[in-house]
Structures are given as structure tokens and as C-alpha cells.
Amino acid sequence: MTTPRRRTPRRVAAAEPDLFGTTPVVEPIALPEPPRSYISEFIEHVGYPGESARSAVTVSMLTETARDVIEGAFVPIWVRGEISDFKAHRNGHWYFCLRDRTAQVRCVVWNRDQFRIPAAPDNGMQVAAFGRLTVYASRGEMQFTIARIEADGDGLRRKALEITRARLEADGLLALERKRPLPRFPRVIAVVTSPDGAALHDIKAVIRRRAANVRLVVVAAAVQGNSAPEELCFALDQVNRWGGADLVIIGRGGGAHEDLWAFNDERVARAVAACRVPTISAVGHEIDISICDLVADYRAPTPSAAAETATHSRQELQRELAKLSSHIAASTRAVVRSSADRLRHLARDVAAASNEHVASRRTQLETIAGRLHALSPLATLARGYAVARGEDGTTLDSIAAFRDRMPFELVVRDGVVPAKVSGPRRGSK
């Protein structure tokens, strides 16, 4: 049996050649012998450990030795097997067994390593697990300490997606009523993506081609890798704190399924939902649908499509203005025309009213004229009477008005006859 915990002897570092290519001569330093361990003393007095009942080793020495041997013998490796007896302990660690038809090994995933695993595995899942074989000394058990797990058929990712989706759904973040309309003419569009990725390139190309009247503000974040979810959340938070954008496009170009994984992260989905302005999600290609897509107000199949949706070309804007212009002109013309019509009607009404007025006056006049005619002395004359009138025009209606030989006139129906008093006047009395 080898001595446990053998120290590696320290070596004197070989002297490096100096700048001139010559190797300086260095006297080797004599190192002191390592201090004698309790093991060597034990060997001296009682013989090799475990050799006899007298030299029996302790249980801890046995398990510690086993641990040293096992841990020294295995590099971290991938192991394939089926999950069983899975238990997520209260302390946050996961315990389970990996087994095949004839053997099993106890496994643990420490809390701190779980972030690399999309979701807790289920019993019966076929997985490949990456870890180190260790000995859990206080129980004398062999234990496989796992850092990564990949399930067959991407089962863990699918499970993680389902869990995330269910949690977001429970909080109402996937509800269609939550979807906000996009601004029709955004001025400032925040683009949360990698500053040197294909997505930004495509978006820029689209808005330049369309000469869209917008400002793109790039908010940089890693879109893949371990730090991507946090960076995406941070960028979205920056957009909120800045407050200058009226639309957000979040996304990345196409890539392998794992590369798009950050956009399925629950934290990213919640950050998208918490965005104060409407969001367009554009992750990967058309066929890739992420959790982020489900939460955003609008899902674009690609980053280019997101830019197309967000903006209008100069021609579109001009068409829109022309439409409004002719609408306003036509409506104004209609109001002017109807006002003119009203005026014409009014004039006609006034004319009609005044004609009526004149007519009624004429009738009135004729009536009065008739009445006047009836009263006129001329009418009496017409019946054969005559009127005597003095030279001064006074009516001579009594014998007292006549003097001898006085000239006067007689007014008859059709004229005046000169006359003279020729005899004595005879009175009726």
C-alpha cells in the first residue's frame, strides 16, 4: 500500500536563459527533508498500516485513503445512465442515482453548479452526466459529483422551456391582452443585441435602405454564453432607466439551438415584459420560437423583419401625407361647397319672400283703390250729376253762393262747361 498524501518534492526551477542567451550558473539550493509524518512513525513502531490487527487503520483513514486513490485515478468524465431516486433536498442540492441494468452510482449536483443545467432531471431520463468520482467519506460511499447534464433528445431544455412557459403563463405575461400596439412612427428604436452580430447588421441595412426617419440606439449585450441572460436583462433595464426609446427590438441572428438559449431564460422574458415601451422580439430564424418571442408585444421572424415592421420607408410616409392632403382638401372643398349651397338657397328664399311681400301689397293697393273709387265724386258724376264750381274752384252748393251774372263752371262726367247766372235765384224756402 502506498503512503497516503505523499508530498510532491519541490523542484528547483530551471534557470531561464537571460537576454544574451547565456544560462547563468545557479547553485542548486539544498532543500531540507520533509518532516517525518505520523505515518512513517506509525510504520516504524507498529508496521505497515492494516498489516495486522495491531496496525489496524481507522475507518476515516480507510475512507480518506480511498478518496485520495479514487480522486487521483479519475479525471472528470462523462457517464451515461438513467436517472432514478431523484431528490431535490431542502439544502438546495440534488441527489439521485445514475444506473444501468447492472450497476448504479450515487450522484449529487451542488446548488452552485445547477445554473449550468437547464432543469432538474426527471426519474427515468436517459442522460449523459459530466462529473468527478469522489468518496463521501463520512458515509463511506462513492459519489459522482456532477456539473453538467445533457438529456437524450434535449429533454432537459424542453422541460425547462415548459416550466418557464408555465410560470410566465401563471403570471399572465403571455396573455394576448398584454400586447401593446407598436408606435406607428417610432423616432428612437433601442436595439438590444450584440454590437457585432448579424442581427444589428441586418437591422441597420434595412433602415438605411428605407431611409426611415429613425434613430437606432444600440444597447450592447452578449446574446450567447453564460453571461448572456444577465447582460440582456441589464441592457433592457438600461433602456428603461434611460427612457429615450419609443420601441425596443431585442434579438440576434440565427445560430445553433444552444446559442439561442439565452432568449428562453425566464429572467430575460420577465425583463422583456417589464419593458416600459413596446417590444419586438427577433430571435434567430423563422422557425426558432423563443420564450422571449412569446412575451414581446410583437414577434418578428428575423431581425430584418423586425426592422421592416418597426419603420416606414420614405415613399410610404410620402404616400401617407399625400393621402391626408387630398383628404383634407376634399373635405374643405365639401364644406365650402355646402356653405355656398346654403347661401344660394338663402338668396332664393329671400327673393321669394320679398316677391310675395310685393304681391300682397299690390293686392292691398288694389282693394284700397277700389274703395277709393267707390267714394270718388267722379263716380257720382258718371251717373249724370254735375257739380258747380266757382272760379276759385270752390264747390257752389247753395243759392247763397251765387250772385247775379256770376260766372262759374259746371263739372260733368267728361269735362267742364263754363256757365253764368242768368236769372233771379229761387230758393227751396
Added chain:
Amino acid sequence: MTTFEQRLARLEEIAAELDGEQLELSRALELFEEGIENLRAASEDVARAEARVQRLVERADGSFDLDESND
């Protein structure tokens, strides 16, 4: 500053009011004039349209800068 979108919204309001019943002529002409003014300004906006790309940079004190992008 009035944005293109605000102008467009105002133009739409004007169009809607012009379509309304019993509009007085003087009001219609007033709206028309305002509409023409807005159309002119909006057309200028469109003509000036240019896509700019900037980068959001957060300073240590939590305030934000916009850097012009060079490409």
C-alpha cells in the same frame, strides 16, 4: 418639438373634424390652413429623413450618453 407622429395625428384629427356634420365655414378654413401648415412641416420631416445609428453608453454616475456609431 412636434414630432412627425404628432403632426400626423393632428392631421388625422383635422381630417376627421372636417368630415364632421355642421361645420362652420370659418372653422373649416381655419382647419384647412392648419392642415396645410402641418402637411408642409411633415413633408419637410420626411425629406430630411435619415437613419442614424448610435450606441447607448452608461456613465459611472448612472447617466447616459449616446455615442455616434462609425459604421
